[in-house]
Amino acid sequence: MDDERLLRYSRHILLDAFGFEAQERFARAHALIIGVGGLGSPAALYLAAAGVGRITLADGDDVDLTNLQRQILFREADVGSPKARVACTTLSLLNQDVSVAAMIDRLAGDALENAVASADVVLDCSDNFATRHALNRACVAHGKPLVSGAAIRFAGQICVFDLRLRDAPCYECLFPDTGEAGDENCATMGVFAPLAGTIGAMQAGEALKCLAGAGTSLCGRLQLYDALAARWQEIGFERDPACPVCSQRT
Numbered sequence: 001m002d003d004e005r006l007l008r009y010s011r012h013i014l015l016d017a018f019g020f021e022a023q024e025r026f027a028r029a030h031a032l033i034i035g036v037g038g039l040g041s042p043a044a045l046y047l048a049a050a051g052v053g054r055i056t057l058a059d060g061d062d063v064d065l066t067n068l069q070r071q072i073l074f075r076e077a078d079v080g081s082p083k084a085r086v087a088c089t090t091l092s093l094l095n096q097d098v099s100v101a102a103m104i105d106r107l108a109g110d111a112l113e114n115a116v117a118s119a120d121v122v123l124d125c126s127d128n129f130a131t132r133h134a135l136n137r138a139c140v141a142h143g144k145p146l147v148s149g150a151a152i153r154f155a156g157q158i159c160v161f162d163l164r165l166r167d168a169p170c171y172e173c174l175f176p177d178t179g180e181a182g183d184e185n186c187a188t189m190g191v192f193a194p195l196a197g198t199i200g201a202m203q204a205g206e207a208l209k210c211l212a213g214a215g216t217s218l219c220g221r222l223q224l225y226d227a228l229a230a231r232w233q234e235i236g237f238e239r240d241p242a243c244p245v246c247s248q249r250t
């Protein structure tokens with residue numbers, strides 16, 4: 001690491017839990033962010049600013065006027081352009097050390113498998129259960145840490161499924177895929193803008209901790225945030241031995 005980078009990242013390098021070694025790990029790491037919206041915007045900005053060497057952004061949508069209320073990666077001039085592509089440009093301007101790639105199709109099948117297999121950490125910033133379960137299955141198959149966030153109305157939640165660990169529960173253990181759960185989305189339910197920032201920034205934090213191997217993660221701990229009441233709640237949970245997704249994992 002040269003002097004300029006030592007200076008640039010000095011406020012992280014100064015942290016006892018991180019230091020020089022963690023910063024080098026960030027530089028070598030690949031983060032996959034699924035969904036470049038309210039959660040993905042702050043998550044991607046923090047990971048790029050922190051010097052995560054490679055970031056892949058996957059989102060099939062274009063920027064819409066209603067996104068600007070909370071999706072802080074985008075500007076008025078970006079309305080109508082592909083979110084992942086706009087985000088790539090913004091992140092590259094923020095930090096030229098970061099190699100950014102955009103996937104502007106909804107990730108599925110082999111493309112999803114390959115993207116997850118090549119990532120060191122995966123951030124689920126999506127807004128639907130089909131994507132969440134597909135992403136979880138891929139993370140279980142490839143043993144990748146999954147940092148999951150959600151925000152709707154004034155309710156946020158965050159959890160880590162560190163599938164590098166043998167006994168870690170997966171998303172399916174916590175939220176079994178019954179095929180019945182209807183998606184609640186921001187378009188019909190609304191969402192408190194700074195709540196997306198709170199949860200997205202926490203996802204970036206948990207991702208960096210996963211990469212650095214620092215501290216205690218939210219693995220096996222679901223945290224719920226009621227932004228209207230300004231209250232946090234934590235629920236512990238364990239791996240489901242009968243889980244159809246992870247019980248056969250070796």
Ligand SMILES: [Zn+2]
Pocket residue numbers: 169170171172173174239240243244245246247
């Ligand atoms: Zn499971």
